[in-house]
Every structure is written in structure tokens, then in C-alpha cells.
Amino acid sequence: MRFTMGNAQEIPSFNATNAQKVELLLDILSTKKAEFEEGMTEYALISQLKSPPYQLFNDNALRDSLALFNTHFILFHTLYLLRNLWRDALVGELDIHATRIVLLPLKASSQSDGERNATTLGKSDSLADYYLNWQNLISTGEADVEALLNGFWQQMMGGEPIYDSKENIAHCHAILSIDEAEIITLTTLKRQYRKQLITAHPDKGGSHEAAQGVISAYQTLLRYYGL
Numbered sequence: 001m002r003f004t005m006g007n008a009q010e011i012p013s014f015n016a017t018n019a020q021k022v023e024l025l026l027d028i029l030s031t032k033k034a035e036f037e038e039g040m041t042e043y044a045l046i047s048q049l050k051s052p053p054y055q056l057f058n059d060n061a062l063r064d065s066l067a068l069f070n071t072h073f074i075l076f077h078t079l080y081l082l083r084n085l086w087r088d089a090l091v092g093e094l095d096i097h098a099t100r101i102v103l104l105p106l107k108a109s110s111q112s113d114g115e116r117n118a119t120t121l122g123k124s125d126s127l128a129d130y131y132l133n134w135q136n137l138i139s140t141g142e143a144d145v146e147a148l149l150n151g152f153w154q155q156m157m158g159g160e161p162i163y164d165s166k167e168n169i170a171h172c173h174a175i176l177s178i179d180e181a182e183i184i185t186l187t188t189l190k191r192q193y194r195k196q197l198i199t200a201h202p203d204k205g206g207s208h209e210a211a212q213g214v215i216s217a218y219q220t221l222l223r224y225y226g227l
Helices: 008-012 016-030 033-038 041-049 065-088 112-123 128-134 142-156 166-175 186-200 210-227
Strands: 093-096 103-105
Touching: 008 142, 033 103, 041 065, 065 093, 065 128, 065 142, 166 210, 186 210
Parallel strands: none
Antiparallel strands: 093 103
8 A cells, every 4th residue: 555645745845855755664664563563663663774675764874963863853754644644544553752663552442433533633742743844854953953862862772861850840941931830831832942042042142052952941841741
């Protein structure tokens, strides 16, 4: 069965080369149902895709931060496309994390299909929104990539980033100038993030380290608040 990419092709920066790679990757991943049922890490999956018979990614795919991020984004973009296709086909629920990608059975219950789909699809999924928007790959700069990959590498190597310690959460609030007593929404968090990033960005008179700190704080609070 050949899957289609839907709205991904409508993004101007989604060129023919990337479209072809995603389409081929989607076909490959759709054949790995049994492996996903067992569960696998992102690193193991990328290693497979670099090797024969696929050789979809070359040996440089993990060699530097920008190449790693591009590989990671393309893979997760395609995994979320596959997740949505398998949801619609009632194949199962593809749970996607760097440390474990696993196909879970749909919840067996007496719910009607409509009720089940409303329950599943109605959940806010900010990660899916992020990876399914190709523009997020195009617009992510070098400083953004370094901060994003700090946590990513820790997960890839089996470590656990420190997100939820009281001191770290307080520090992240301070970096973004957010009162810990304030009710946090995605809108308010994103507004403060953009505001602080403008000041911290090296292109605006800040520094690489300051920009990394702002980006890292934003990601930590997104995860902490489940946004």
C-alpha cells in the first residue's frame, strides 16, 4: 500500500527532494508494524535506515548538530504522518518518543468508533503539531538546534534530562520572566519565550549561550506543564 503525504506538499519549502524522501520513508516505516509492536529506539531506527537495503540516510546523518536535527525532524515528521494514518485505519496508536517508538493497540472498550476517535484525536498534541509543520524545520537556526539537541542526545544515549526538579523549574520561570504563581497557558508561555529570545538572541545583541538558555527553559516548561 502506498501512503500519501496530505497537506505536507502544500508547504512551499517542502521541495520535491524532501517530498520524495518522506514518501519513501513513509512506505518503509509502514512495513515495520511488527517491529513497532515490539518497540524500538529512534537511534536503532535511524541506524536501520542508514544501512542496506534502505540507505535512506547517509553516514553524515548523525555527525553534526544540524545534520542530526534534520534527520530527526524528517523521521519524526514521517512517524507522525504514519501515526495519523494508522489511527484512521484503526491499526493502532503509534507512541512516538526518542527513547521508544511503539505501536500500541487501540483501547478495547464499548465506545463507538466516533466516541473513541473523539477521545483520541481531541487530545492536544503539541509535538505532533510541531513536527507536522515543515516550516519548523526551515526556520530553526543553529542556536535553536544546539539547545534542542541537548535534551535529545541525553534521551538518545539513554539518560534522563533534569526537567522537573523544583530548582530547575524555578530557574526556567526566572529565565522567561514568568511568575510561578501565574496560571500558565501555551499562549502566555510562547509570548514570554518569544519576548526573551529576542533579547537573548546573538543577532539582537545577546549571546549564543543566553539564547540556548531561553530555548531550553521554554522546552522544559512546555514539558512540565504538558503543553
